[in-house]
Amino acid sequence: MIVVKVGGGQGIDLERVCEDVAQVFRSGQPLILLHGGNYETNQIAEQLGHPPEFVTSVSGIVSRRTDRRTLEIMEMVYAGKINKGIVELLQRYGANAVGLSGIDGRVLEGKRKDAIKIIKDGRRMILRDDYTGTVQKVNTHLLHLLLDNGYLPVLVPPAISFENEAINVDGDRAAAVVASAMGAEQLIILSNVPGLLKDFPDESTLIRHIPAARLDEFMQYADGRMKKKVMGASEALAGGVRRVVFADARIERPLQRALAGEGTVID
């Protein structure tokens, strides 16, 4: 079993990714795909007159400010346009995909944060009407049911809170929880960079291997969204996943090349 996360960043050719994912799945490799949709969500949110806002937590992590309207826009883009577009592409390439948000069948369940401590203009503030949280429980029964019957699950945030509210969760960290819960051997995180770079954005400074035990030391190289990928990798390894690979989604056969060890391999 492998879990593949594909980012929602600019420059990713989802058709190429889906062709490769379908080929790997059809070869008999049990596989769960999880995807994002940040870039397009920002565009649609602007068009709908509710521009995106990002907040920085006191620990320095940047997240999308998610009021209820933002959550609905996210559902439109993530669970609507992008998820159905991916499922359509996978169908075209012969994989019988089933797209599920985390709400469906409570596939991704977790705790909604009561309050988020952020830094704004140098001052500490508390947000209370934010619909964000972290995945703590995976409906492995439903995922096994689909996989055992030949379906390729394609997961996407939002998740559902224990109190039955849709909540925004980080896709990379959600993929890590899914990989751990499903006992996956590998978690492949594809995005619009070739892996972890020592000197971002200089792609010639790609770090090719990180020993799992030393991952913490490499957090210093993680910029912006890469921080959550490193956190996700760390959580997946702690959860029993044998190998995590950060790899480039923009190339030909991105999944097969990541499985062959291209990118940043952490094990």
Added chain:
Amino acid sequence: MIVVKVGGGQGIDLERVCEDVAQVFRSGQPLILLHGGNYETNQIAEQLGHPPEFVTSVSGIVSRRTDRRTLEIMEMVYAGKINKGIVELLQRYGANAVGLSGIDGRVLEGKRKDAIKIIKDGRRMILRDDYTGTVQKVNTHLLHLLLDNGYLPVLVPPAISFENEAINVDGDRAAAVVASAMGAEQLIILSNVPGLLKDFPDESTLIRHIPAARLDEFMQYADGRMKKKVMGASEALAGGVRRVVFADARIERPLQRALAGEGTVID
């Protein structure tokens, strides 16, 4: 087994509908829900600068003009915002719902129309870039798999064509095909009218009962979108469904009242 279609028209309180659907499902009644989203799709399409367009076929049926951009907006609203909103409400009321577009697992598969003959400004025209069609095949295996494991399937257009393209299909007629394929005893069609009215929109002219064999005679009373509901009813009855009810979605306990015979009962 019952199939319930709830419309996407103005004035429908989906929370009330979902509370009732969840209660019926939890009482042990196997149930599939199918929904629309016309009203909100029109609003979002306007906001995104791609206003809705409707075309009238040579046989007098009004349909949404569905170019690829419209289809993507439909996916955002139908499969994203509304489907996930309904699944969240059903979860809140204790039913473990799983939302699926027709593309997911090829639940609703059909033929894309090569060309649509329409009447525009009194002249006949042919549309060739329209992504519409009709459902001809239902993945009953996936629906039974979900139902047998305690999940409530919540279906929504688009469907998928035999050539793997997302296609817009009419929700009422899709519900009829699902009801026939699943061997449902009843198809309940909830919308923002109390049923078929002899003199639309005068609600006091509600037709309370139509003998199945005489349904064709009643097509004369069907205005606008009601035409497709009558066509759907006719197709469901021909497909072995014992009873079809057109009922009001805007009232308290709409499903239980429809099951008790309120609305227009066709059998």
